[in-house]
Amino acid sequence: MSAPAVGKTAAPALSAPQKALRKLGLVRDIDLALHLPLRYEDETRIVRLTEAREGQTVQVEGMVTNCEITFRPRRQLLVTLDDGSDTCTLRFFSFYPSHQKALVEGARIRVRGEVRGGFMGRTMMHPSFHAAGGELPDALTPVYPTSAQLPQAYLRKAVAGGLRRADLSETLPSELLRSLEAVVQNAEGPLFTLRDALRYLHQPGPDVSLHALEDRTHPAWQRLKAEELLAQQLSQLVAKRERDALRAPALRAKPGGLHEQLLAVLPFALTAAQRRVGDEIASDLARPVPMHRLLQGDVGSGKTVVAALAAAIAMDAGWQCALMAPTEILAEQHFSKLIGWLEPLLTPLGKRVAWLTGSQKKKQRTEMLALIASGEAALVVGTHAVIQDQVQFQNLALAIIDEQHRFGVAQRLALRSKMGPGAFEETQAPERRRSGFAGPRGPPALPLEGRSGDANRASDGGEPHLLMMTATPIPRTLAMSYYADLDVSTIDELPPGRTPIVTKVMSDQRRDEVVERIGAQVAEGRQVYWVCPLIEESEALDLSNATQTHADLSEALPGVLVGLLHSRMTSPEKKAVMDMFKAGHMGLLVSTTVIEVGVDVPNASLMVIEHAERFGLSQLHQLRGRVGRGAAASACVLIYSPPDGGRLSETARERLKAMSETNDGFEIARRDLEIRGPGEFMGSRQSGAAMLRFADLATDGHLLAWAREAAVQMLARYPEAAEKHAARWLGSKAEFLKA
Ligand code: ADP
Numbered sequence: 001m002s003a004p005a006v007g008k009t010a011a012p013a014l015s016a017p018q019k020a021l022r023k024l025g026l027v028r029d030i031d032l033a034l035h036l037p038l039r040y041e042d043e044t045r046i047v048r049l050t051e052a053r054e055g056q057t058v059q060v061e062g063m064v065t066n067c068e069i070t071f072r073p074r075r076q077l078l079v080t081l082d083d084g085s086d087t088c089t090l091r092f093f094s095f096y097p098s099h100q101k102a103l104v105e106g107a108r109i110r111v112r113g114e115v116r117g118g119f120m121g122r123t124m125m126h127p128s129f130h131a132a133g134g135e136l137p138d139a140l141t142p143v144y145p146t147s148a149q150l151p152q153a154y155l156r157k158a159v160a161g162g163l164r165r166a167d168l169s170e171t172l173p174s175e176l177l178r179s180l181e182a183v184v185q186n187a188e189g190p191l192f193t194l195r196d197a198l199r200y201l202h203q204p205g206p207d208v209s210l211h212a213l214e215d216r217t218h219p220a221w222q223r224l225k226a227e228e229l230l231a232q233q234l235s236q237l238v239a240k241r242e243r244d245a246l247r248a249p250a251l252r253a254k255p256g257g258l259h260e261q262l263l264a265v266l267p268f269a270l271t272a273a274q275r276r277v278g279d280e281i282a283s284d285l286a287r288p289v290p291m292h293r294l295l296q297g298d299v300g301s302g303k304t305v306v307a308a309l310a311a312a313i314a315m316d317a318g319w320q321c322a323l324m325a326p327t328e329i330l331a332e333q334h335f336s337k338l339i340g341w342l343e344p345l346l347t348p349l350g351k352r353v354a355w356l357t358g359s360q361k362k363k364q365r366t367e368m369l370a371l372i373a374s375g376e377a378a379l380v381v382g383t384h385a386v387i388q389d390q391v392q393f394q395n396l397a398l399a400i401i402d403e404q405h406r407f408g409v410a411q412r413l414a415l416r417s418k419m420g421p422g423a424f425e426e427t428q429a430p431e432r433r434r435s436g437f438a439g440p441r442g443p444p445a446l447p448l449e450g451r452s453g454d455a456n457r458a459s460d461g462g463e464p465h466l467l468m469m470t471a472t473p474i475p476r477t478l479a480m481s482y483y484a485d486l487d488v489s490t491i492d493e494l495p496p497g498r499t500p501i502v503t504k505v506m507s508d509q510r511r512d513e514v515v516e517r518i519g520a521q522v523a524e525g526r527q528v529y530w531v532c533p534l535i536e537e538s539e540a541l542d543l544s545n546a547t548q549t550h551a552d553l554s555e556a557l558p559g560v561l562v563g564l565l566h567s568r569m570t571s572p573e574k575k576a577v578m579d580m581f582k583a584g585h586m587g588l589l590v591s592t593t594v595i596e597v598g599v600d601v602p603n604a605s606l607m608v609i610e611h612a613e614r615f616g617l618s619q620l621h622q623l624r625g626r627v628g629r630g631a632a633a634s635a636c637v638l639i640y641s642p643p644d645g646g647r648l649s650e651t652a653r654e655r656l657k658a659m660s661e662t663n664d665g666f667e668i669a670r671r672d673l674e675i676r677g678p679g680e681f682m683g684s685r686q687s688g689a690a691m692l693r694f695a696d697l698a699t700d701g702h703l704l705a706w707a708r709e710a711a712v713q714m715l716a717r718y719p720e721a722a723e724k725h726a727a728r729w730l731g732s733k734a735e736f737l738k739a
């Protein structure tokens with residue numbers, strides 16, 4: 001990975017607003033030009049107070065008839081404004097002597113704010129104001145997203161300047177302009193150019209309606225969104241091409257080798273879906289190019305064994321593999337499963353499975369590090385500890401990341417960089433290509449078509465193959481957009497014999513019923529999880545809540561061994577509890593969300609989630625996936641408690657409804673996307689700092705489809721224009737996409 005370019009010349013000291021601009025990523029003229037208004041204010045009119053509706057933001061002009069400081073309920077400045085039609089109270093909780101000076105009795109002022117009715121008559125909280133008179137602007141005023149250190153007026157000026165100076169020349173070749181024109185919806189006139197679209201949105205003319213601007217389907221918006229999507233698709237194609245130019249060891253399954261031996265010892269037959277994705281992965285591994293594949297499959301679909309089979313291929317060829325999981329419990333579970341399956345097969349080869357976590361004793365850790373460095377450890381399983389500096393692999397060929405959405409870009413990159421220095425004879429060429437837009441071998445060929453021979457690839461450093469796994473499936477539009485350069489394999493089938501989980505949503509008032517049901521399950525020899533919500537503000541509160549629940553349930557269920565698991569426990573403590581639960585000795589496990597991912601206890605058949613309204617949809621689905629792993633009929637009870645005297649929020653209700661209506665992870669993901677929007681869905685860590693600012697994948701599918709095709713064409717035929725386009729839109733963010 002080449003590091004993003006950083007400024008080389010010493011810059012003069014920056015003022016506070018300049019620093020704030022930088023913080024918002026508004027550095028280049030084009031960044032400013034592409035910083036679009038959040039909304040607009042209509043300052044073209046002055047409204048009479050009697051005509052102002054409750055909740056409306058208006059501009060009024062009048063005379064101050066009273067100005068005083070009161071102290072009840074707290075210190076505030078109260079100003080009475082009379083515009084001839086009526087009066088309004090202006091209320092300021094924070095104010096300076098300059099306020100009092102400008103708002104003295106008798107002053108004529110122009111005020112802008114939101115009108116609230118109330119017991120005491122009309123009020124405005126913290127309105128903006130200045131002296132009355134002065135010309136009214138003849139166009140809408142843009143309001144930009146900003147930060148505390150950056151006054152709106154300063155930003156407005158900066159944006160206007162950026163817009164004036166930025167190079168907004170056309171980057172799209174005419175054939176792409178034509179194809180874009182054909183997909184833009186509701187266009188009455190010709191296609192907007194980028195320059196016109198930006199002018200239209202930053203500096204709307206006097207006759208443009210507020211509605212047309214704020215509705216992001218306007219053709220000017222569509223032009224911007226299409227450009228943005230194109231830039232994103234381009235940079236992903238380039239990332240893919242750069243990766244394709246790297247080398248990785250070609251790994252093939254040997255007849256009679258570890259892969260076949262592992263299949264033979266598994267206590268079950270693979271599902272058709274597992275076989276299919278296994279083949280997809282095997283054919284990636286056989287190529288001398290690093291694999292970059294996401295394996296998605298609903299909770300319980302059996303991803304672990306697919307990963308183990310991939311690892312077997314690599315280990316058989318004499319290479320090392322690493323498996324990284326987000327939590328110690330999960331890593332531990334993988335470790336014991338993989339040891340069980342693989343160690344008998346590895347021992348005759350003189351190889352072992354190593355184990356690495358943060359909480360490990362120094363002695364054991366040193367021992368493990370030595371095994372890894374010598375290559376004796378063919379497989380390394382662990383948490384984030386796997387990517388720490390001291391960990392030196394002898395010859396890492398395959399890196400597997402479980403629950404990859406829990407890791408950040410930097411961590412994925414770190415794992416990829418773990419390929420040992422001696423892995424290839426050829427070292428990295430001194431001048432690596434700066435970007436994949438136009439390589440040293442002339443204009444690139446179509447990136448998605450057949451690959452040329454391997455002969456030219458030796459100049460780049462080696463990389464391990466990368467397999468990422470997730471139980472949070474990515475809806476198709478997101479996969480196309482965010483992961484355009486990622487190969488995706490999907491396990492779309494659960495192992496046979498599972499009965500679907502029945503989900504019930506219940507109010508807290510029926511808690512006793514739930515407890516009764518737990519007793520019945522345990523009496524039948526089944527096991528139960530009870531999940532307490534994480535209390536965001538306070539870990540201590542969180543803990544006391546879980547502890548209290550544990551005590552209550554222990555009392556309510558005499559004769560049932562009730563365990564407790566929370567994040568403050570040490571790893572050995574957690575492990576001891578988990579082991580008891582796994583062994584079936586413990587009927588009920590009360591836990592905070594530490595059990596969220598991947599825990600596998602097939603005998604557990606009931607999942608109770610308290611304060612389910614506080615959880616996100618994918619989290620609920622993950623938690624529910626802890627049951628229904630065996631043949632027994634399983635259930636999930638979502639207990640909700642509305643806030644005191646209130647109602648659940650709309651989104652909370654939607655989430656609970658979705659949970660009760662479907663068990664399908666893809667459908668859940670689709671609804672989650674609908675409820676939350678893609679930015680939140682992916683998390684900014686994931687998406688490379690919210691790559692899409694304007695396009696909305698829920699509504700702009702037509703533009704995304706265009707961008708996908710356009711990117712391929714543009715890169716093949718107009719690489720320079722493509723590079724210019726991507727640089728304009730993404731600047732230094734492009735680096736993120738490569739992870
Ligand atoms: P996940 O995809 O959620 O990581 P796991 O890999 O933990 O799922 O698998 C869930 C359970 O199903 C495990 O107990 C695993 O051993 C079992 N399993 C996996 N594949 C099969 C199969 N083909 N037939 C039966 N059981 C399977």
Ligand code: MG
Binds near residue numbers: 303304402598
């Ligand atoms: Mg798993």
